[in-house]
Structures are given as C-alpha cells and as structure tokens.
Amino acid sequence: MAALTFQLEHTDNNSKARAGTITTDHGVIETPIFMPVGTIGSVKAVTQQQLKDEIKAQIILGNTYHLYLRPTTAIIEAAGGLHKFNGWPKPILTDSGGYQVFSLAENRKLTEEGALFQSHIDGSRHLFTAENVMDIQRSIGADIIMAFDECPPYPSEYAYAKKSMELTHRWLTRCFTRFNETEDKYGYSQNLFPIVQGSTFEDLRKESCAFVSSKEATGNAIGGLSVGEPEAMMYDLTALCAENLPYNKPRYLMGVGTPWNILECISLGIDMFDCVMPTRNGRNGMLFTTKGVINIRNKKWATDFSVIDDGIDCETSNYYSKAYLRHLFVADEILGLQIASIHNLAFYLWLVGEARKHIIAGDFKSWKTSTREIIKQRL
C-alpha cells in the first residue's frame, strides 16, 4: 500500500525523451508506455490472456462514464473492484468521464457543481461532480484516478478556454480535497493525476501547468490535445506542457495518437499514452506494422501468405498470414477483428518498448527518425 513512485532511469541527450519505471501496488510499468483502452471493462475483441501474453500490456484503461452506467459502480464494488471483476491483475487507470459526458451523453449541462447528463443508453439522468467522480473511481478500484475536467473543443475562443480552464482548476481542488478525505478502497494504493487544460493558448497552458504542478501529485496528465488541432500545434503544446510539468513525475498525454505521434511525443518528454486507435482502426482493417501501414481489405493482400508482421514478438502477428486476415475481413468473420486488434496493440507496445531500449542505448533520436519513415509509409 505504497503510493505510486516514478524512477527516472535514463534521459536522452538529443531530445527530451526519458526511460523510467512506475511502481504501483499492482506491479511495475516501464516507461514510455502505451496503455490499451478497455473502455467498458474489456479491451475490445481481446482476452485478458492475450493482453498479458501476446500484447504484453503493463497497464490498461477503464472509463468512469461507461463503467458507472454499465455494469454500474455497485456491481464493480460487489466484485471487489475492476481488477477482480474483469480478471486483469496489473495496474488500471480510469479516465474521469468528463470527456465522455461531453462527447457521448445527451442533454448535458455544465454547472459549477458538475455535469448533468442523460445516459446515451437509456436516457436516465445523472450528475457527475468532482466529488462523486473521485468516489466512483475509488469504487472501480483504479490504481490511477484521473481528475474531473472539462475538455474544450477545438477550436475554442480564448475567453471560453480560460473560463473552462478555471472551472477545471476549481474542480481539481475539490477532487484533491475529496480524494484526500477518502481512503484506498481495496487495500492497494490509489493515486490521483491532475489534468492540464487551456486549449491552444500558451499562456493558459502554462498557467494550468503551474496550477497542476502545485498539487504535487504522483503523476500529471495533459488533456485537451489531439482533438482536431493541426499536428504541429499539438506537438508545440505538448512540448510546452512537458517542460512546465515536474521533471521527476510521469507525464501522461491523454488520447494520443498515431504511432508517429507517440514517437514524437516521447521525444518531447511524455511517458504515458493511451488511444483507441490501435483497436478501433484495427477493427476497420487498418494495421500498423514494422514495415508500414496496411489496409488489409485491399486486394493486393489476397494472396500474400507472409505473416502479418514478423518484426514483433507476438504469436498472433507471427502466425496468421495477411491473406488469411484479409479473407476474414472480407467474409466479416469476428476472428478478423480479434487478430487485427491483438496485432495493432502488440505493435504499439513493441513501439514504446523499442523507444525505451533506444533511449537507454543512447540512439533514440536517430532510431526515431528512421523508424518513423518506415512505419508511416503505406504498403
């Protein structure tokens, strides 16, 4: 029952990239890390065994909005927390639900108190507040709990972005108050990560970083990016935030992104990533591989009997051929979704693992440049 700790092991001389170790009561996470998204308590189309053995995931996400509605907080509590409910024994991070309330829920209304919304499933009415979102995440049993925030859309006016950031900051103080008043629910340490907002405005981002840093949390997150802004702007703002967040704490860039986004943001000093892209795009037949990007539905793969990707250590990627996977997609077989999801996630974990190796070896920057060119090309 020790709070999360972060050990910086290596920093790159030619970039801001770092290799480190996050220690939690559910095990160690080697950074930089990618966290597969298990929105409703399951990483879509992937078993927990495959997550562990093939993908080699070290931590997964859950989502407060989704889990609160289904199966409900009460059922997860009755199970003894999400780890016991879904059988994932390693660390879990839960997103606070703020983003989902504004992207999924109906008739949402923002007040100082919190966010009123109607469920996208049955229209039932709910209120999320800084306080109850802490309680729900305690009950879900996340190792890492995210603060309740508002994520302004892109583009946002300065006035709106500022107002929204200030609300997020007031909520953040309430989050920490509630978090500190309540206890770890299941006998292992739970940690609260605050989230930097401020839209695309540098002064707001700096102000938000300062406020977030003042909370002296065990880790810090950057939100509100990769929401439609140009890629260069995303990189600039990520760099700015990374520089203005504590050096000796893990930095988590929420919801980013493509494999090349991740490489770039690692070089800017980011340690943790999550994104639905590997699973969502996988289910649409888009594969990320060590040789480049594949649209597996394309006719050119119909008689390509080479394995999906021999460049990574994943049984599924090394076993099935491109031709077979294409057939499964064309014939609408569920197995196609499974194979593509496993492969893409294994690729993402391979990518951050290789980045880590090269940070430690000291040749991260040149490796990043050459790797980006290869993996970005369309095959």
Add this chain to the structure above:
Amino acid sequence: MAALTFQLEHTDNNSKARAGTITTDHGVIETPIFMPVGTIGSVKAVTQQQLKDEIKAQIILGNTYHLYLRPTTAIIEAAGGLHKFNGWPKPILTDSGGYQVFSLAENRKLTEEGALFQSHIDGSRHLFTAENVMDIQRSIGADIIMAFDECPPYPSEYAYAKKSMELTHRWLTRCFTRFNETEDKYGYSQNLFPIVQGSTFEDLRKESCAFVSSKEATGNAIGGLSVGEPEAMMYDLTALCAENLPYNKPRYLMGVGTPWNILECISLGIDMFDCVMPTRNGRNGMLFTTKGVINIRNKKWATDFSVIDDGIDCETSNYYSKAYLRHLFVADEILGLQIASIHNLAFYLWLVGEARKHIIAGDFKSWKTSTREIIKQRL
C-alpha cells in the same frame, strides 16, 4: 499418406455406444468426437490457439460452398490448402456444399448434372456437380471430403424423398468415380465419406444405408436429420441408420445437435458430430455448462461472481465470472462472444471426452442418464 483408419477400442454392453480412434495423416481423433464448425475457414470468434489449447478440438469443419465463394478455391490452392491458409494443423472435414446451396443460395435449380445457383453474396452464377465438388474439396485439402447430396426438407412426401435419394445415389457413384480418378492434392491422404439420405422413411433409409455401405468408404455419414422432425423420430432414424452402416467404420451424424442429442446418439452408435449450436447459441448468450443451461443475459447473473464453469478444464471457463460475461453481453462487447463461444465448444468437447471415458469404463449408460438430467436443466 495412408488412408484414414478406424480402430474400435471399446463397445458398451448396455447400449450401442463405441469408443474408437480415427487415424489421419493430420493426427489421431478419439471418438466419439464433436467437430467445431469453421464454416468460412474460421470457427467464429475463436482463435486457432484457443481451439487447440482451451477447447482441445481434434478436428474442425470447413464448408465447400462458403470457401469456394470466399476466399475462393484458387486462393486456398495458392496457400497450399486450408490447413496452411488458416493455420489449423489437425484434421479438417469439409461439408460438400449441397446443404448450403439449398439453404443459402438464390435461384437454385436442381438438375441431373448438379445444382445451379446464384451466390448469396454477389448473385454470381455457379454450378456444383458431383465431380467439381470433389475437385474443390481436393483443392481445399480436406482430410475428409463429403459426398455431394441433396438434403430433402422436413416433411417431404415419400415420392419426393425417394426421387431425391436416388439422385443422391447417382451423384454418389459419380463422386466416387471422380474421387478415385484424382489424387491426394497435398501429399496427405484425403478420404471420401458418403451420406445416407431417405428423409423420414425407414425403407428408404435402409436402402440408402445399403447403397452407401456398398461403396466401402473409410467412413460413413447420415444426413437429412435434425431438420425439423420430432426428436424421437430423429433418434429412431439415427438408430436405424447406425445399425445398417458398417460396424467397423466411423459413423458421422451430420448437424446434430444439443448436448443431450449427442449423448443419446452416442448411445445409438454414432462416432462423429458437428453442429453450429455451441457457437451460434453462445453468441446469443446461451451457455451449456456442467451444471445446466444458462441465459447469461438474465439479470440473475449480474452479481454472480463464480466462474462460468469449474466443471471443465478450460482456462476461459475457469477464469471469467458469470457476472463479467453478463456485463460483456449487456454492453455488446465482442469479448462476450469470444468467451461464450470458447466455453460452449470446450463444453461440447468435454462432453464427448467424458462419454468416451465412461464407455471405456463400462458405466456409460448410467452416466449418460444422470448427466443428461443435470446438463439439460435451466439454471
């Protein structure tokens, strides 16, 4: 490259049940056996690794109609046969496609030559004949090839059933002629199993058994049952056919059935079974377990944190709870389909494996009676 052989190991004193061993060039099959259905080259929602390690499948099915249309015979040939295409290293049996032409295809027309039909996928026109269906199955690379037949619907008039059976018999002779004129395609033995038809008429069934037996095949199948007739009639006709087919060859009852159907038909002397029920019903949330039948969507399972089934040796069934599986179904998560499919298939393989043990131990009949009562009950 030795033709399939069947070794009878044990016959039950109190029923017609038998335990045996089928030896093929892709390995040994212990009977009685259940064969998971991999219609389009994939057992739906199940990986080949799970089929082998968790379900412990010894042989799977493919379907000529489906595989001929997608990925096409040419692509399977280019891969070097279905085993290489889909990565399943153990025996494969292919259904001839006759049944699918009449249940799925459009504008089908039966002639002496064969069956003209339009693809259910793109409306393209095709002709299946006794001869080309042998060639296609040779190219798919099945270890066991099924004869091309017509499966009359239930109920059928006597005159129609007789005419249909006689056509099936003429096709059967043509199947054997073509089969014997052609060679094993990929260096391992391929075997042709004829199919008994005759609808619900005892004299036709006997006549068909005699005709089928005269072909002296390495194994024989019973078709046209479990197509809507009463259960008692299915058992009577199965018993009649089993008695009238060679004792020293495996008997395959096509498309049957529920777990209790399988127990009953084992006692009538059937050695091989296939059915889409475990996967199809699994995808609809119906689970067969060693304690009884479960509708996993039912609210009663919402907080039942016991594992799906501790009565069988299957990692998936022993790992996930009923409450978690219910949640996955309610939330429409693909993982629910995967878990239910793996579990149901593992249960079917457990059932025939237990039957085999009890046939060898000599207490099959009492075991069957008590087991049937338990597994049939609704939980």
